[in-house]
Structure formats: C-alpha cells, structure tokens
Amino acid sequence: MALKIKTKKSASRKIGVNKTVKKVLKKPLNNLQASLIELIKNTSAVLPDDVQKVILEALAREEKNTTAEYAMNIIKANIELAKKKSQPLCQDTGTVLFYIAHPIGLDQIKFTKEIQKAVVTATKLGYLRQNSVDSLTGENSGMNIGPGHPTIHFHQHNKKSIEIKLMLKGGGCENVGAQYSLPYTPLDAGRDLDGVRKVILDAVHKAQGKGCGPGVLGVCIGGDRGAGFIESKEQLLRRVDDKNTHKDLAALETEIVATANKLGIGPMGFGGKTTLLGCKISALNRLPASFFVSISYMCWAYRRQGIQLGAKGEIKKWLY
DSSP states (O other): OOOOOOOOBOOOGGGOOOHHHHHHHOSOOBHHHHHHHHHHHHHHHOOOHHHHHHHHHHHHHSOTTSHHHHHHHHHHHHHHHHHHHTOOSSSOOOEEEEEEEEOTTOOHHHHHHHHHHHHHHHHHTTSSOSOOBOTTTOOBOSSSOBTTBSEEEEEEOSSSSEEEEEEEEOHHHHHTOEEEESSBGGGTBOSSHHHHHHHHHHHHHHHTTTTTSSEEEEEEEESOHHHHHHHHHHGGGSOTTOOOSSHHHHHHHHHHHHHHTTSSOOGGGSOSSOSEEEEEEEEEOOOTTOOEEEEEEEOSSOEEEEEEEOTTSOEEEEOO
C-alpha cells in the first residue's frame, strides 16, 4: 500500500504553535510534513529511553567527586535542558541520515522531496543547525540541503506501513570512525574474531575520548569498503539494550564494551570507568581477497528516533 501524500491540513500543535513558528511556516503543514518535522525535532532534542538509561547507569558507576563524574553530570544536565526547551542537544546537529522502510509502490522521488522540504523547515525553526557546507567552496546555503545531504536510504519491506528512522551523526564522532584491512600486522590481528576484537579496541584506544565519549560503536565485519561503512552505521539503529541473534557476535559485543571500559579513558577522555556505552556488530559476505572491519562511532548524544506512519501520513507509532 503506497502512502498518499495528502494536502489535508493537520494541526501544528506538535511542533508548538507560537508567533515565531507561524511566521516561519507561513501556511499550515500537511500530515506528512508535520510528522517529518516532529521526528526531526524529537531526534535533535530528546535522547531515546534506552540511551538515557545507559547514560544514567554510567553516571552511577563513576566514582564520586571525580572529573569523570563531573563530565557525566554535565551530560545529564544537557540532556534534561535540551528536552525541556526542545532545542538541539549539540550545536553540531550532524549529518542527517534517513532510513525509510516501505511497501511496494512508494514514489521515492516524491518522498525525497518531502524529506528535503522538511529538513529546510526544521532548519528554519532551529531544530537543525546550519551544518551542511559545499566541500569545494565551503559555502553554507543555510538550509542543510546539497549533494549527499540529507542522506536517504530506501529499503522495501513486506509490511503495509511506512517506517522512518532518523539518525543525526555529528562530525566529531564521525572523525574517529575507522576501517581496518585484516590481517593487520601492527597488532598481529588475523582474519578471525580475535583479530576483529584487536582492531576494534585499537580504534577505541586511538580515539582517546575524542568524538564526545562515552560512545557507542557500530561495526561491520566484511563487505567492501563502502558497504562496510554503510552497514556499520545501520548497526547504530539497533537499541542499546538489544542482544545480537548471532551467539559469537553477541559475546564479542559484550567483551568489547567490558574491555574498553577497563582502559581508563573514560568520559571525554578524562579518565574513569565508562569509555563505551555499547557495541553493535554485524557481518556481510566478503571477497576472499578482502577482510575489512568498518567501525562507526556515535557520541553520547546518540540521536536516533523512528516513526511508523498512518495511512494519511500522521505518526501512528514511535519506534524507540
């Protein structure tokens, strides 16, 4: 069942109808635009419950009156303030990554235009910072629109509904992502899960708190260079508290977090007991000649949310 993008006006109550918002919008939003903007606003300002839970657990673990505890308390205060004011958790609202799961019949070209329109409106409303610049000139259009931005991935599924997941991935955490080709002789890392473990922990050690730790890792074993990084980011769409269905990968995820948290790097690299909040790993087939391990790092401002749309484009269900 294809979503029909209605022009029927929907109430703007979800995004807060005040004089400033009315001035920016100029005219009422259709259902789909209202849903997309609400998704962007909530992703930017409110961390999902599963992420908040592990952050609070991390705060409780840190020793009292330490720099680590101080850093975690600042993170906690930032989360509460952003939610209260419906303002971005971070000045870097990051790369805007949409993942659309849809049934047969969705007009992807039309849907892409709706997403781009919503990103522009959300930027005008201040839910997104003006973060997208031309790579050659450095010019900022101020609207977060340009080649490759936002990034939109469409996936067909057998359900009748449309599900939209959004991730806002900041530049700082993107900078400490890594990709290794096994065997990696500096660490004596071979083409096995022990070699994978060594290079993942090496990436954590090299980051040394950069990328606004404590963070979460998304990892892909295998694939080619491009597919590996795409899959590693998609692992960050999993809940922090889920369990990998592959027994060996589930054990590796647990071991990586436990070992990383013994390195003493801690929040923001200040030392302490919490370097990672989670690790999510998957595997893709590879060519015999290649064995890549692709690692995407997500900062503590783990901004991802999702919605299921109703038949008229309204939000039917929140996914996280």
